[in-house]
Amino acid sequence: xxxxxxxxxxxxxxxxxxxxxxxxxxxxxxxxxxxxxxxxxxxxxxxxxxxxxxxxxxxxxxxxxxxxxxxxxxxxxxxxxxxxxxxxxxxxxxxxxxxxxxxxxxxxxxxxxxxxxxxxxxxxxxxxxxxxxxxxxxxxxxxxxxxxxxxxxxxxxxxxxxxxxxxxxxxxxxxxxxxxxxxxxxxxxxxxxxxxxxxxxxxxxxxxxxxxxxxxxxxxxxxxxxxxxxxxxxxxxxxxxxxxxxxxxxxxxxxxxxxxxxxxxxxxxxxxxxxxxxxxxxxxxxxxxxxxxx
Amino acid sequence: xxxxxxxxxxxxxxxxxxxxxxxxxxxxxxxxxxxxxxxxxxxxxxxxxxxxxxxxxxxxxxxxxxxxxxxxxxxxxxxxxxxxxxxxxxxxxxxxxxxxxxxxxxxxxxxxxxxxxxxxxxxxxxxxxxxxxxxxxxxxxxxxxxxxxxxxxxxxxxxxxxxxxxxxxxxxxxxxxxxxxxxxxxxxxxxxxxxxxxxxxxxxxxxxxxxxxxxxxxxxxxxxxxxxxxxxxxxxxxxxxxxxxxxxxxxxxxxxxxxxxxxxxxxxxxxxxxxxxxxxxxxxxxxxxx
Numbered sequence: 106x107x108x109x110x111x112x113x114x115x116x117x118x119x120x121x122x123x124x125x126x127x128x129x130x131x132x133x134x135x136x137x138x139x140x141x142x143x144x145x146x147x148x149x150x151x152x153x154x155x156x157x158x159x160x161x162x163x164x165x166x167x168x169x170x171x172x173x174x175x176x177x178x179x180x181x182x183x184x185x186x187x188x189x190x191x192x193x194x195x196x197x198x199x200x201x202x203x204x205x206x207x208x209x210x211x212x213x214x215x216x217x218x219x220x221x222x223x224x225x226x227x228x229x230x231x232x233x234x235x236x237x238x239x240x241x242x243x244x245x246x247x248x249x250x251x252x253x254x255x256x257x258x259x260x261x262x263x264x265x266x267x268x269x270x271x272x273x274x275x276x277x278x279x280x281x282x283x284x285x286x287x288x289x290x291x292x293x294x295x296x297x298x299x300x301x302x303x304x305x306x307x308x309x310x311x312x313x314x315x316x317x318x319x320x321x322x323x324x325x326x327x328x329x330x331x332x333x334x335x336x337x338x339x340x341x342x343x344x345x346x347x348x349x350x351x352x353x354x355x356x357x358x359x360x361x362x363x364x365x366x367x368x369x370x371x372x373x374x375x376x377x378x379x380x381x382x383x384x385x386x387x388x389x390x391x392x393x394x395x396x397x398x399x
Numbered sequence: 400x401x402x403x404x405x406x407x408x409x410x411x412x413x414x415x416x417x418x419x420x421x422x423x424x425x426x427x428x429x430x431x432x433x434x435x436x437x438x439x440x441x442x443x444x445x446x447x448x449x450x451x452x453x454x455x456x457x458x459x460x461x462x463x464x465x466x467x468x469x470x471x472x473x474x475x476x477x478x479x480x481x482x483x484x485x486x487x488x489x490x491x492x493x494x495x496x497x498x499x500x501x502x503x504x505x506x507x508x509x510x511x512x513x514x515x516x517x518x519x520x521x522x523x524x525x526x527x528x529x530x531x532x533x534x535x536x537x538x539x540x541x542x543x544x545x546x547x548x549x550x551x552x553x554x555x556x557x558x559x560x561x562x563x564x565x566x567x568x569x570x571x572x573x574x575x576x577x578x579x580x581x582x583x584x585x586x587x588x589x590x591x592x593x594x595x596x597x598x599x600x601x602x603x604x605x606x607x608x609x610x611x612x613x614x615x616x617x618x619x620x621x622x623x624x625x626x627x628x629x630x631x632x633x634x635x636x637x638x639x640x641x642x643x644x645x646x647x648x649x650x651x652x653x654x655x656x657x658x659x660x661x662x663x664x665x666x667x668x669x670x671x672x673x674x675x676x677x678x679x680x681x682x683x684x685x686x687x688x689x
Contacts, residue, residue, distance in 0.1 A: 205674060208665075209670060210666075211616065216659075376493075379488070383485060383489050
């Protein structure tokens with residue numbers, strides 16, 4: 106039983122990680138209707154930016170996070186301004202932008218490999234990692250931080266989307282961007298804001314997750330953005346809260362499954378769930394009620 | 400000399416893969432990212448049969464093709480019920496699941512793959528030289544090209560384009576859109592799987608990484624760069640994009656970054672063509688990607 110408690114707790118950590126990534130991914134999708142696979146590239150790049158500030162230049166933890174966030178937000182919004190917006194203006198569907206996005210993911214991934222090398226590097230903020238234990242469960246401070254941050258951001262985004270003008274405007278934009286523009290919303294600026302906020306979120310997450318795992322490598326963003334896609338679809342498309350929920354459920358399932366299934370099948374299991382959801386519940390686990398309102 | 404034969408074989412294999420995928424992407428409007436997985440299934444089936452049973456070439460092609468049909472059933476039956484983005488994501492899911500099987504099953508040799516695969520035998524003659532293997536690869540590419548040309552010029556080809564342009568119209572004429580899509584998916588899969596056979600016999604080894612999602616995206620890049628709905632474009636793109644990065648070898652580019660640079664180049668081409676030239680080098684319509 107105690108081993109199960111640990112798996113369940115690991116599930117909460119992994120679920121919080123996926124929720125964090127899915128939040129940004131879904132925020133961008135809601136505003137632009139693009140499956141922004143390049144998000145995985147932004148994730149990798151910001152982790153390495155944080156690594157450079159923290160480990161290479163030894164500027165401290167705060168500088169590490171600042172570097173990760175700034176780089177992520179900058180690259181994210183540039184991808185929108187230089188690629189997605191012109192495509193949208195040219196009447197190209199978000200579907201084609203999605204294919205383009207694969208190209209951007211490949212570019213960023215391999216540029217990172219050219220700069221920082223293709224071997225994994227150790228990411229640590231120095232000093233000892235504090236291990237806590239509650240009954241049968243072991244955890245570290247990085248993990249506590251991840252869970253706390255995920256919970257905090259989930260609440261903050263809920264308030265943002267339900268009660269603040271900007272959040273409601275972004276939802277309206279995702280619902281019907283033409284209509285939003287007709288009633289005078291600054292659609293472009295709103296989308297840029299979504300890219301900045303969504304990318305900044307992935308920047309924070311990348312460094313946190315890197316610190317938790319202890320190593321980072323150039324390829325790590327590809328898997329994580331696939332998991333964000335799975336999370337968003339099983340949660341419910343076009344709804345940021347549902348995507349976070351989907352991420353949480355995904356992390357829980359993956360880790361509880363380890364009880365019975367070897368961990369090497371995690372990826373396959375996740376995609377099997379994705380396909381089942383796509384076929385039998387395309388609105389997602391939490392999407393049904395909001396489908397009308399979003 | 401050996402080097403040029405090797406490059407030629409690669410070009411022929413990718414020509415087959417690109418044409419087979421173009422039938423889906425360019426002609427029918429189905430953007431599948433599972434092509435590398437299907438290609439891999441053909442390759443693994445060939446390798447396992449050659450190691451444990453027979454390396455008879457015709458038998459290998461038969462079994463690989465049958466495995467292609469089988470995978471089509473698994474991948475296409477559910478995926479074809481979905482549209483656009485969701486079709487793509489479902490095929491991406493299957494790509495990931497199948498890749499995970501290559502990577503983790505015992506019979507497929509896991510991450511190290513399979514090696515020491517015997518040379519193929521055709522009518523009692525063992526094909527050893529890499530030049531003969533190049534001829535095989537080229538023959539498959541030619542057969543694939545000719546059949547694709549016939550299909551796309553036949554009435555069925557018009558049906559494919561009609562499905563791409565307006566499914567409702569096709570359905571309203573009493574044709575089964577699903578049946579049309581499924582038939583072309585199976586055809587495409589058979590050739591992708593057969594390309595897998597050629598790949599295995601050319602390398603006499605197999606590595607799961609060759610069948611990952613990146614590879615599927617690379618084949619899509621070839622289709623888009625060549626031109627959606629253009630068979631000649633597919634041939635041109637396969638040749639150009641395989642040969643071009645080989646030029647890095649003759650420039651003073653360090654070994655360590657050459658493979659990365661190659662990927663960056665492919666990524667740039669995918670972005671450039673989807674952004675500025677959606678009809679590709681020789682495309683039928685600009686509107687296939689709209």
